[in-house]
Amino acid sequence: MISSFPPGLIMMIGALLIPFLPHIIRQIYMMVLILISAYALTLGFGIHSKIDVMDFEFIIFQSDTLTLPFAIIFHIAAILNVIYGAHEKHWNQHVAIMSYSGAAIAAVHAGDLFTLFIWWEATAFTSVFLILASKTKRSYKSAFRYILIQVGSGMFLLAGAILLMSETGNAEFRNFDINSLYGQLIFIAFGIKAAFPLLNGWLQDSYPEASEIGTVALSTFTTKLAIFCFAKSFAGTEILIIIGAIMTFYPIFFAVIENDLRRVLTYSLNNQLGFMIVAIGIGTELAINGAVAHAFAHILYKGLLFMGMGAVLYRVGTCKASELGGLFKFMPITAICTIIGAISISAFPLFSGFVAKSLIMSALGKEGLVFVYFMLLFASAGVLHHSGIKIPFFAFFAHESGIKTKEAPLNMIIAMIIASTLCILIGVFPSYFYEILPYQIQYQPYDFSHVVGQLQLLTFAAFAFICLWHFKIYPPELNSTVLNSDWIYRKMIPGILLPLLNLINDINKKIEQLVEFIFMYIRKFLANTMIKNKVFDREVGQDTLIVVQLFIILLIFIFVWKIYL
Amino acid sequence: MKYLIEKFGKINTSVLFLCIIFLILELIGHRHGETSIEDILFFPAFFGYLSCIIIFKIGVSLRSFLMKDEDYYDK
Numbered sequence A: 001m002i003s004s005f006p007p008g009l010i011m012m013i014g015a016l017l018i019p020f021l022p023h024i025i026r027q028i029y030m031m032v033l034i035l036i037s038a039y040a041l042t043l044g045f046g047i048h049s050k051i052d053v054m055d056f057e058f059i060i061f062q063s064d065t066l067t068l069p070f071a072i073i074f075h076i077a078a079i080l081n082v083i084y085g086a087h088e089k090h091w092n093q094h095v096a097i098m099s100y101s102g103a104a105i106a107a108v109h110a111g112d113l114f115t116l117f118i119w120w121e122a123t124a125f126t127s128v129f130l131i132l133a134s135k136t137k138r139s140y141k142s143a144f145r146y147i148l149i150q151v152g153s154g155m156f157l158l159a160g161a162i163l164l165m166s167e168t169g170n171a172e173f174r175n176f177d178i179n180s181l182y183g184q185l186i187f188i189a190f191g192i193k194a195a196f197p198l199l200n201g202w203l204q205d206s207y208p209e210a211s212e213i214g215t216v217a218l219s220t221f222t223t224k225l226a227i228f229c230f231a232k233s234f235a236g237t238e239i240l241i242i243i244g245a246i247m248t249f250y251p252i253f254f255a256v257i258e259n260d261l262r263r264v265l266t267y268s269l270n271n272q273l274g275f276m277i278v279a280i281g282i283g284t285e286l287a288i289n290g291a292v293a294h295a296f297a298h299i300l301y302k303g304l305l306f307m308g309m310g311a312v313l314y315r316v317g318t319c320k321a322s323e324l325g326g327l328f329k330f331m332p333i334t335a336i337c338t339i340i341g342a343i344s345i346s347a348f349p350l351f352s353g354f355v356a357k358s359l360i361m362s363a364l365g366k367e368g369l370v371f372v373y374f375m376l377l378f379a380s381a382g383v384l385h386h387s388g389i390k391i392p393f394f395a396f397f398a399h400e401s402g403i404k405t406k407e408a409p410l411n412m413i414i415a416m417i418i419a420s421t422l423c424i425l426i427g428v429f430p431s432y433f434y435e436i437l438p439y440q441i442q443y444q445p446y447d448f449s450h451v452v453g454q455l456q457l458l459t460f461a462a463f464a465f466i467c468l469w470h471f472k473i474y475p476p477e478l479n480s481t482v483l484n485s486d487w488i489y490r491k492m493i494p495g496i497l498l499p500l501l502n503l504i505n506d507i508n509k510k511i512e513q514l515v516e517f518i519f520m521y522i523r524k525f526l527a528n529t530m531i532k533n534k535v536f537d538r539e540v541g542q543d544t545l546i547v548v549q550l551f552i553i554l555l556i557f558i559f560v561w562k563i564y565l
Numbered sequence B: 001m002k003y004l005i006e007k008f009g010k011i012n013t014s015v016l017f018l019c020i021i022f023l024i025l026e027l028i029g030h031r032h033g034e035t036s037i038e039d040i041l042f043f044p045a046f047f048g049y050l051s052c053i054i055i056f057k058i059g060v061s062l063r064s065f066l067m068k069d070e071d072y073y074d075k
Helices: A009-020 A023-043 A067-084 A092-108 A113-132 A137-168 A181-193 A201-209 A212-233 A239-249 A251-257 A261-282 A285-316 A332-345 A352-367 A370-396 A410-428 A430-435 A448-470 A487-530 A541-564 B002-008 B010-028 B043-066
Strands: A046-053 A056-063
Touching: A009 A023, A009 A092, A023 A056, A023 A067, A023 A092, A056 A067, A056 A113, A067 A092, A067 A212, A067 A285, A067 A410, A092 A113, A092 A212, A113 A137, A113 A181, A113 A212, A137 A181, A137 A201, A181 A212, A201 A212, A201 A261, A201 A487, A212 A261, A212 A285, A239 A251, A239 A261, A239 A370, A251 A261, A251 A370, A251 B043, A261 A285, A261 A352, A261 A370, A285 A332, A285 A352, A285 A370, A285 A410, A285 A430, A332 A352, A332 A370, A332 A410, A352 A370, A352 A410, A352 A430, A352 A448, A370 A448, A370 B043, A410 A430, A448 B010, A448 B043, B002 B010, B010 B043
Parallel strands: none
Antiparallel strands: A046 A056
């Protein structure tokens, strides 16, 4: 029965009409779709809609304290995306964004794994158009790799769901045991989408190839959907602490040497996902609140940073640090908004990152995970380095690039200002923010120790960067490709497979030649036997035939004798 | 002061002063960390500075084998 329409579904269905609407009406229409979808969030917690298909009950709309914060931020992000992309006259990206955000929102409300699988794949098939929208050769190739990997993750999810169904008789989307095979398959599916170490290549490969609007949308939904799924199904799974800690740690170094600023942000995204994964691995109420708060805040400030870089890309045509610089005087509002995003992600007090990250760090401290705590503290300094300083500094300051441009379009500025305001509001009024988190806990991020400790950490890390830059120790940014885990399937595997295939091909050719030689030899031998006075010579053929016939009769006789006597 | 601004620039000098202010703040109030190691005087300041330098050093050393030509994958 469908007692109420699931959030997100209306956005997916409604997206079909977008191509037929004129530009301005289309923008209003998309806003209305999002608001109608958001209205379903007021229905409260519980199972609201089910569909019975062939004796299987698809739970298409269920909500609880975990779904609510994700649903809220996904709707906010969808609105920001619509505003940010309003300058785009063509309908294709609007359809993609609307259906992609709708699929992600619907996935969050799935009550069983098969429903989740449908929306899981829908996010892949809708978002790939945002990468294709760049219309470059690189983006086409990247989109192909992206869809293969995303669909692959869906296959793991489906396999896990089928196995779960066969073992337990239901496929409820709930907490799973990592020690079971179905649990491991589902874990891998989520891990691919959450860009786990060595499974992360698709993220850095595809997101920077998308359009300026597309990257903002992409940065919001796919990975955070995976975070939601982990929080729902694997909270308290200890291996996540180790995986998350590695995720916070290693992308920092890649981000430091990466030249493409949007790609720097994808490494930063990876690093931030690590914080969330660690918190989910801890699994306490404080930690889960931290993970959710971090996902919520991260969508805003990372979206804001991508918006800033998207605006630069839109105006200048590049996001390479080596080619940018000195844009502050041409794009001051974009620069200020990007700086707010940078301050937020660095977790300065009074900004959203601080009130979210403090929850995770406190949860780590409370659990006595000292080593992981210091890894994350180190990663915090790294975040300041690559996202807090590198992004705004190389784009808007650094050196004079000689580029003359103008401020971002009005719609982009509005979206950036809204996102900036939300980053500040969350940081200034954390108690309201904490109210929407899954667990009601008493937590005060603004105490003397937290604030002074964090300010010391960040200002001294910033001072270190200043010293490196001022004394010209910091090397210049170079046009380059930084190798990442996608190297495995883009270079290493083809590098091994191609020679192997060539070798097999060569062997095949040799065998063919040998068979041909043997065949020719036999043919020649038989032909030789046909010539005069040889055994199959036509003139002596009759005698030979008699001999052969006698021989066959003898064979048959022996055969019959052996069987019956 | 004027010399410092001339030599080091306005923004850099401001950051330096902020650093000093946050160190003084620790002397005025009582700061404690989530772990006992953090209770060491000016620990976050040292940790932040050193982390940034280490990240930079490792990042630069990784350049030699992670950084390839821009068209590396197109070759």
